[in-house]
Amino acid sequence: MSLAKISSVSGRAVAVPGNDIDTDRIIPARFMKCVTFDGLGEFLFYDVRKNADGSDRSHPLNDPRFKGATILLSGANFGCGSSREHAPQAIQKYGFKAIVAENFAEIFFGNCTTLGMPCLSAKREDIAILSAAVEANPGIEVTLDLVKQEIRFGGQRISATLRDSARDALVNGRWDAIGELLEGRNAVAVRARTLPYLAA
Amino acid sequence: MAQSLFQKVWNAHAVRTLANGQTQLLIGTHLIHEVTSPQAFGMLRDLGLKVAMPHRTFATVDHIVPTDQFAEPYRDPLAQAMMDELRRNCAQFGITFFDRSTGRQGIVHIVGPEQGITQPGTTIACGDSHTSTHGAFGAIAFGIGTSQVRDVLATQTMALAPLKVRRIEVNGRLRPGVYAKDVILHIIRVLGVNGGTGYAYEYAGNIFDGFSMEERMTVCNMSIEGGARVGYVNPDETTFAYLKGRPYSPKGEAWDKAVALWKSYASDPGCAYDDVFRIDAADIAPTVTWGINPGQGISINESIPDPRNAGAPDEKASIEEALAYMKLKPGAPIKGTRIDVAFLGSCTNGRLSDFREVARFVKGRKVAAGVKAIAVPGSQIVALQCEKEGIDKVLSEAGFEWRAAGCSMCLAMNPDKLIGDQICASSSNRNFKGRQGSITGRTILMSPLMVAAAAVTGQVADAREVFSLNN
Numbered sequence: 001m002s003l004a005k006i007s008s009v010s011g012r013a014v015a016v017p018g019n020d021i022d023t024d025r026i027i028p029a030r031f032m033k034c035v036t037f038d039g040l041g042e043f044l045f046y047d048v049r050k051n052a053d054g055s056d057r058s059h060p061l062n063d064p065r066f067k068g069a070t071i072l073l074s075g076a077n078f079g080c081g082s083s084r085e086h087a088p089q090a091i092q093k094y095g096f097k098a099i100v101a102e103n104f105a106e107i108f109f110g111n112c113t114t115l116g117m118p119c120l121s122a123k124r125e126d127i128a129i130l131s132a133a134v135e136a137n138p139g140i141e142v143t144l145d146l147v148k149q150e151i152r153f154g155g156q157r158i159s160a161t162l163r164d165s166a167r168d169a170l171v172n173g174r175w176d177a178i179g180e181l182l183e184g185r186n187a188v189a190v191r192a193r194t195l196p197y198l199a200a
Numbered sequence: 201m202a203q204s205l206f207q208k209v210w211n212a213h214a215v216r217t218l219a220n221g222q223t224q225l226l227i228g229t230h231l232i233h234e235v236t237s238p239q240a241f242g243m244l245r246d247l248g249l250k251v252a253m254p255h256r257t258f259a260t261v262d263h264i265v266p267t268d269q270f271a272e273p274y275r276d277p278l279a280q281a282m283m284d285e286l287r288r289n290c291a292q293f294g295i296t297f298f299d300r301s302t303g304r305q306g307i308v309h310i311v312g313p314e315q316g317i318t319q320p321g322t323t324i325a326c327g328d329s330h331t332s333t334h335g336a337f338g339a340i341a342f343g344i345g346t347s348q349v350r351d352v353l354a355t356q357t358m359a360l361a362p363l364k365v366r367r368i369e370v371n372g373r374l375r376p377g378v379y380a381k382d383v384i385l386h387i388i389r390v391l392g393v394n395g396g397t398g399y400a401y402e403y404a405g406n407i408f409d410g411f412s413m414e415e416r417m418t419v420c421n422m423s424i425e426g427g428a429r430v431g432y433v434n435p436d437e438t439t440f441a442y443l444k445g446r447p448y449s450p451k452g453e454a455w456d457k458a459v460a461l462w463k464s465y466a467s468d469p470g471c472a473y474d475d476v477f478r479i480d481a482a483d484i485a486p487t488v489t490w491g492i493n494p495g496q497g498i499s500i501n502e503s504i505p506d507p508r509n510a511g512a513p514d515e516k517a518s519i520e521e522a523l524a525y526m527k528l529k530p531g532a533p534i535k536g537t538r539i540d541v542a543f544l545g546s547c548t549n550g551r552l553s554d555f556r557e558v559a560r561f562v563k564g565r566k567v568a569a570g571v572k573a574i575a576v577p578g579s580q581i582v583a584l585q586c587e588k589e590g591i592d593k594v595l596s597e598a599g600f601e602w603r604a605a606g607c608s609m610c611l612a613m614n615p616d617k618l619i620g621d622q623i624c625a626s627s628s629n630r631n632f633k634g635r636q637g638s639i640t641g642r643t644i645l646m647s648p649l650m651v652a653a654a655a656v657t658g659q660v661a662d663a664r665e666v667f668s669l670n671n
Contacts, residue, residue, distance in 0.1 A: 028612070035238035080493070085347060172220070181354070
């Protein structure tokens with residue numbers, strides 16, 4: 001299985017500010033009644049983006065200035081709560097390619113990485129600078145550099161980190177582990193034999 | 201060298217180091233349910249792969265099952281489709297499925313322990329963040345996403361980096377009316393909703409030594425609400441007594457061998473921790489949430505926070521957002537807040553001991569007029585035992601609706617939902633915006649007995665007063 005090597009992501013950005021944005025908010029549970037991930041994109045942030053009658057509420061994703069943005073900016077503890085992969089799937093299927101936040105909930109971070117969607121952590125004040133630049137000029141090109149661990153936009157640069165294992169996996173095109181895990185089949189069998197509870 | 205349980209169990213299950221530095225970790229027990237598994241089976245089929253260890257994979261159905269309808273087809277065709285899909289996948293890949301017809305169905309985190317599938321020194325994964333529950337037995341248990349469900353189905357392993365370990369010691373004496381739920385709500389309040397990111401929590405101290413398995417499960421269940429993907433208690437005689445004689449527990453000679461092995465996994469005295477945090481049990485009061493995340497909790501006698509007293513601008517904004525959503529007044533007492541719904545159940549507090557405790561105190565009392573109260577056992581076995589003990593009758597006579605096993609009103613994937621801006625006293629684990637199924641619905645998390653107190657008074661109340669618990 002050949003995977004893309006993701007060493008940078010460039011595009012326009014949109015800020016969805018706030019801390020502790022949970023996975024129920026990212027994708028409300030009722031949209032998880034499905035047996036495939038297809039079509040989840042349209043339900044991203046549904047309950048904060050839409051009124052009960054389906055009309056739009058005021059939300060950055062409804063703002064035409066940010067239409068087509070591929071980089072999502074947010075606050076601390078982004079993606080907390082449920083382990084539902086439906087959350088990163090909805091973000092990715094909506095069109096996002098990467099997320100920048102102060103920090104991420106553990107399970108969500110792993111889920112995003114496995115989908116080849118980098119989650120970069122930056123300082124609160126740096127995200128504020130980036131968000132202000134995007135607000136002032138929504139067309140501004142933002143580049144996330146995974147190798148240099150920095151974000152460049154309009155002549156400015158801020159640092160942004162990514163834990164080593166995730167960076168390695170993305171940059172070297174091994175973010176989906178299944179191929180490598182399958183290769184370890186024999187070693188798995190050897191290990192399994194040492195654990196009595198695994199006996200068939 | 202002295203090691204923690206986490207290190208020992210991790211090392212016993214580490215297969216090899218992957219190219220990116222993560223570990224290929226053997227997952228001994230894989231629990232699956234209808235919501236996060238169908239896509240994984242789809243991926244498996246696309247890749248032409250089989251399930252590596254079907255005998256170590258166990259399924260049940262919990263999120264979408266209606267608790268007031270047993271016969272299929274379900275009224276909701278999407279729910280029925282998910283049920284059918286799980287049934288088909290289990291049949292095709294040879295996986296044991298605790299379907300409703302088996303009498304052993306229930307919330308996945310209640311079924312595993314009940315069946316003796318959850319054992320000390322094992323690794324357990326499930327596509328559900330509350331998998332941390334199983335850590336109560338001294339297992340390393342955590343929630344995973346659907347792509348990882350696929351990985352575990354296909355290889356019985358996944359790629360993971362080890363966690364740091366924070367030991368949380370609670371010592372002293374819990375005051376009357378203070379329960380395991382209050383202990384974990386207090387821990388999350390003190391350490392924060394993301395305080396545990398990157399950590400496994402090891403719960404210890406005389407309070408945990410004295411806790412029953414069900415109490416330990418309540419605490420471990422909500423580890424993830426504090427950001428910790430894993431939470432565990434070292435296995436001891438309480439653990440072994442619980443497991444003895446369960447359907448999947450080892451038998452005869454194998455039992456003695458297993459117990460010896462299980463004991464060896466407990467953290468060694470003097471082992472190193474990345475962090476240690478100590479709590480005095482006497483500082484813990486009956487705790488309720490006032491906001492929109494589980495860290496926004498206060499003791500029942502405290503006032504709702506006022507954003508004007510907030511430290512950082514961030515904190516001010518988050519209090520304001522929470523109060524606007526909850527429609528609560530800053531500075532007002534939380535006690536006395538009117539409630540519309542009382543929910544007893546969930547993987548946090550849907551076990552036999554929870555219903556026993558509530559029944560003991562609500563016997564002869566009545567749910568307040570205008571309050572909808574539902575009691576939802578966490579499994580068919582819990583339901584049956586409650587019915588044998590007459591707990592269902594006590595609760596029904598008090599005005600609770602006695603339902604069939606499932607996740608119910610914890611998460612809004614079945615017909616049990618809040619309506620409009622109803623406010624719910626809930627024994628569940630999350631108070632996120634919209635969590636209980638209405639985009640303006642409001643949740644106040646608390647212990648089961650506090651839910652009972654709210655149900656009979658129609659308002660957030662101190663169970664110690666309502667049920668005369670003070671010594």
